[in-house]
Amino acid sequence: MRPRSRSTVPFSILFFSILIFILAGCSNKPSAADKVPIFAKLAKDACVVDCGAGRYGGRLVYAAPAEPKSFNRLLVKDQGSFDIAERIHAGLIQLNHSTQKLEPGLAKSWQFSQDHRILDLALREEVRFSDGHPFTADDVVFTFTVLLDPKLNLPLRTAFVRDKELLRVEKTGTYAVRLIYPKPTVTAEFDLKDVALLPRHKLEAAYQSGQMESAWTGGAAPEEIVGLGPFKVKDYIPGQRLTLARNVHYWKVDRAGARLPYLDSLVIIFIPDRNARLLRFESGEVDIHDDLRPEDFSTLQRADRQRDLVLYDIGPAISSEFFWFNQNPELNPKSKQPYLAPHKFKWFSDVRFRRAISHALDRGTMSQVGFLGKASPAYGPFNASNKVWSDPTIARYEYNPGQALALLQEAGFKLNAGSSLVDRQGHPVAFSMITNADNTLRQKMGSLLQQDLAKVGISVRLAPLEFGAVIQAITGGDYEACLFGFRNDNPDPSAQQGVWLSNNSMHAWYPNQKTPATAWERRLDQLMTEQMFAFDFKERKRLVDDAQKIIAENIPIIYLVSKDILVGAKRKIGNFKPSILDHRTLWNCEELYWQAGS
Numbered sequence: 001m002r003p004r005s006r007s008t009v010p011f012s013i014l015f016f017s018i019l020i021f022i023l024a025g026c027s028n029k030p031s032a033a034d035k036v037p038i039f040a041k042l043a044k045d046a047c048v049v050d051c052g053a054g055r056y057g058g059r060l061v062y063a064a065p066a067e068p069k070s071f072n073r074l075l076v077k078d079q080g081s082f083d084i085a086e087r088i089h090a091g092l093i094q095l096n097h098s099t100q101k102l103e104p105g106l107a108k109s110w111q112f113s114q115d116h117r118i119l120d121l122a123l124r125e126e127v128r129f130s131d132g133h134p135f136t137a138d139d140v141v142f143t144f145t146v147l148l149d150p151k152l153n154l155p156l157r158t159a160f161v162r163d164k165e166l167l168r169v170e171k172t173g174t175y176a177v178r179l180i181y182p183k184p185t186v187t188a189e190f191d192l193k194d195v196a197l198l199p200r201h202k203l204e205a206a207y208q209s210g211q212m213e214s215a216w217t218g219g220a221a222p223e224e225i226v227g228l229g230p231f232k233v234k235d236y237i238p239g240q241r242l243t244l245a246r247n248v249h250y251w252k253v254d255r256a257g258a259r260l261p262y263l264d265s266l267v268i269i270f271i272p273d274r275n276a277r278l279l280r281f282e283s284g285e286v287d288i289h290d291d292l293r294p295e296d297f298s299t300l301q302r303a304d305r306q307r308d309l310v311l312y313d314i315g316p317a318i319s320s321e322f323f324w325f326n327q328n329p330e331l332n333p334k335s336k337q338p339y340l341a342p343h344k345f346k347w348f349s350d351v352r353f354r355r356a357i358s359h360a361l362d363r364g365t366m367s368q369v370g371f372l373g374k375a376s377p378a379y380g381p382f383n384a385s386n387k388v389w390s391d392p393t394i395a396r397y398e399y400n401p402g403q404a405l406a407l408l409q410e411a412g413f414k415l416n417a418g419s420s421l422v423d424r425q426g427h428p429v430a431f432s433m434i435t436n437a438d439n440t441l442r443q444k445m446g447s448l449l450q451q452d453l454a455k456v457g458i459s460v461r462l463a464p465l466e467f468g469a470v471i472q473a474i475t476g477g478d479y480e481a482c483l484f485g486f487r488n489d490n491p492d493p494s495a496q497q498g499v500w501l502s503n504n505s506m507h508a509w510y511p512n513q514k515t516p517a518t519a520w521e522r523r524l525d526q527l528m529t530e531q532m533f534a535f536d537f538k539e540r541k542r543l544v545d546d547a548q549k550i551i552a553e554n555i556p557i558i559y560l561v562s563k564d565i566l567v568g569a570k571r572k573i574g575n576f577k578p579s580i581l582d583h584r585t586l587w588n589c590e591e592l593y594w595q596a597g598s
Contacts, residue, residue: 039259040132043251045108045124051254051575054262054593060573061267062586063277063286067238071216071225072203073196074147074154083583087244087266088130088227089196092121092140093189097579097587100387100491102189106135106197106228106251116184116535123175128249129199130232131223137171142200144169144179146207159191186532186540187494199226230261230590242268252590262593266586281568284308288573290585292566293441294372300568310571312578313374316385316562318491320378321445323433323483324557325354327509329517332477339477343427348480348509352411354555358397359404360456361449367561370444374566378559380552381499382544385562385580386491391545394552404456421457430459434473435483437464445560446483474508482508489582493531493544499557500528500547509556520554572597 037056066080073085094105107121127135147154148166160167165182172178181188202224206215216225222233228251231244244266252260269286271277278296281289282303292300292311300311325348328339338345347353363377379396382389405415412424421429433449435442443464450460460481465473473479488495498506502513502521516522527547534540551557567578567585575591578584586592 036259037246037264038248040128040249041126042253042259043124043128044126045251047104047108047124047252048257049252049254049260049588049591051588051591053254053256053258054574054591055596056262056593057264058594059265059267060263060589060592061269061285061287063271063280063289064268065270065272065274065277067270068218068242070213071220071233072198072212074143074156074198075152075213075216077155079582083586084242084268085196086229086583087231087586087589088225088229088233089198090228091193091195091197092123093192095193095581097581098577100581102193105193107192110189112188112535116186116188117181119179119181119188120172121177121179123177124251125175127228127251129202129226129228130247130249131199131202131226132249133199133201133226135197135199135228136174137177139197139200140177141169141171142204142207143195143198146198146203146212147195152212156191156194159187159194184533184535186535187492190490190492190494197228202226231266234265240270242270244268250590254591261590263589266589281309284570287570288585289568290578290583292568294374294564294566297374297566297568298372308571309568310576311568312566314565314567314578314580314584316376316378316383317565317580318383318386318562319485319488320383320559320562321442321483321485322378322557322559323449323481324509325431325481326477326479327517327556328477329510330477340480343423343425344431344480347423347429347431350411351554352407353413354558355397356404356407356411356456357453357458358555358558359400359407360458361452361558361560362399363561364399366445366448370441370448371561371563374564375561376564378562380548380559381496381557382491382493382548383562388491389493389541389544391548393545394548396552397555401456408456415457419457420459428459429457430461431480432461432463433481433483434463434465434470434479436467436470438467441563442483442485449483449560475505475511477511491581493528493547497528497532500524500551518554520550524550 064080064083066078068081068084069078070076070081071085071088073089076082076085091105092107093102096103106124106127108124110119110121112119123137129135146152147156148160162183168180170178203215206212218236218238222235225233230247230250232247234243234245236242246261246264250260254260271280280286282300297311300309326340327349329345330339331337332339367373367375367377380394382391384390408421413421413429416422423429433446435446446462450462453460474482498504499508501507502516502525505511510517516525524547527543531540531543534543565580565584569576569585572595574593574595577588579587
């Protein structure tokens with residue numbers, strides 16, 4: 001479908017149909033011949049988006065690996081449903097993927113009390129849902145009533161519970177709400193960015209009758225699925241496609257004052273097979289691809305078809321690939337035996353051993369061979385892609401086999417006549433490493449790691465397992481080392497809180513500690529707890545930097561590489577701003593448009 005151009009009517013209003021205004025001095029004006037689609041009346045407090053002027057019309061086709069299980073953003077637990085729901089719904093606060101900073105969403109402003117327990121939010125006035133029904137504070141109160149209901153046990157609920165006490169939400173005006181926290185929390189704003197606001201007028205009956213979880217499943221009528229996002233459901237054919245149409249009540253404008261979104265529709269076709277998705281993109285049937293593998297990227301670069309495509313290597317993901325050693329000294333409650341042989345526990349708990357292992361690993365070759373150059377060495381919990389929290393001054397135990405051997409000798413290890421490493425008691429240094437069998441890149445990394453450690457006399461046995469078996473081994477403590485990675489698209493340190501607190505089940509190397517096992521873990525607990533209550537950014541950054549230094553120096557998790565985020569798009573898509581955060585290509589879908597000649 002060819003897109004239609006848009007026009008501008010400076011400083012004029014067509015009541016109930018069009019409102020477009022052009023800011024004085026704006027140099028990027030559309031031509032008078034452009035045709036504007038019919039929008040509903042613009043909200044009084046419209047949000048101005050910092051994007052260039054686009055052209056109205058056309059559809060964008062995107063291929064998704066899975067169909068939505070629900071259109072209710074609060075209920076979704078899978079990535080496929082989340083990606084679609086984000087196009088339909090909106091929240092009080094939003095994250096700018098380019099800057100990684102929070103910005104006003106449906107809350108135009110907010111103010112904390114002095115003790116940071118009370119948050120007052122002023123809502124945008126005269127905003128309407130996609131069906132034209134007014135949005136008010138009642139919808140915010142209803143949303144949190146659903147979110148905090150213990151019977152539903154929604155994924156986001158834990159973010160609003162402190163020591164078993166719940167957040168309280170009060171309506172303080174038609175367009176004003178107050179959130180009262182049981183304890184002050186520095187992540188309040190970040191937590192709110194994930195709360196999609198629900199229409200009370202559409203869902204209250206379902207909630208009161210206990211039918212909330214089935215209200216917006218795949219069989220729901222499109223007109224029943226109502227949101228505040230840039231698009232709304234037009235039609236859904238299970239197994240084939242979902243068509244989202246422009247929300248004519250949307251509350252954002254570009255910096256010239258023109259209504260958003262520009263696109264008429266967003267079409268999502270469902271293609272479970274990864275290779276099939278690539279072929280559809282290469283053939284031109286799909287307009288955007290947001291998860292290219294290194295080999296896909298290389299193939300497309302060489303193909304003639306690349307003339308019509310633009311490929312983007314947007315840099316390392318904020319999450320990394322890594323491995324760790326089991327350092328749990330306790331007895332297995334089933335076997336009544338230690339989780340680890342005593343001599344292996346002694347190895348793994350010696351920081352010199354862990355640093356030596358890091359020195360023995362050639363992360364550069366791992367990036368080049370394992371990821372065809374589309375990855376970067378990683379050394380800590382926040383890499384350079386995390387624009388706010390990365391600390392470039394942390395210790396880095398970089399590739400240096402000589403230094404690795406020196407540290408091992410200092411720790412009492414030696415090479416025997418056959419070039420195998422042994423400890424003081426003569427035990428050969430060998431261990432097994434589990435990883436998930438369905439991740440071919442991770443298995444390739446394991447093979448390279450195996451080769452590197454063999455050069456310093458260490459034998460590694462790779463043990464690929466089904467994903468569920470890996471999780472079971474980790475939680476049960478029945479393993480020696482694990483090569484893994486946690487997907488994380490939240491740049492805030494709070495997203496990793498569970499990994500670093502010693503009493504947490506996610507404290508991978510020794511979870512659920514009754515008291516910190518080491519002095520450095522005790523200090524890390526203190527820093528990570530204090531940063532959650534540091535409301536001055538500079539003070540919080542200092543605490544997080546100190547925590548990073550402790551993590552890097554004691555290296556309980558050995559970071560390997562951060563793989564690059566690789567995406568592609570048709571050359572004629574305007575305002576395309578791919579991000580390292582999810583959703584990588586559609587996060588600003590209201591800004592996307594087809595350029596002239598497409």
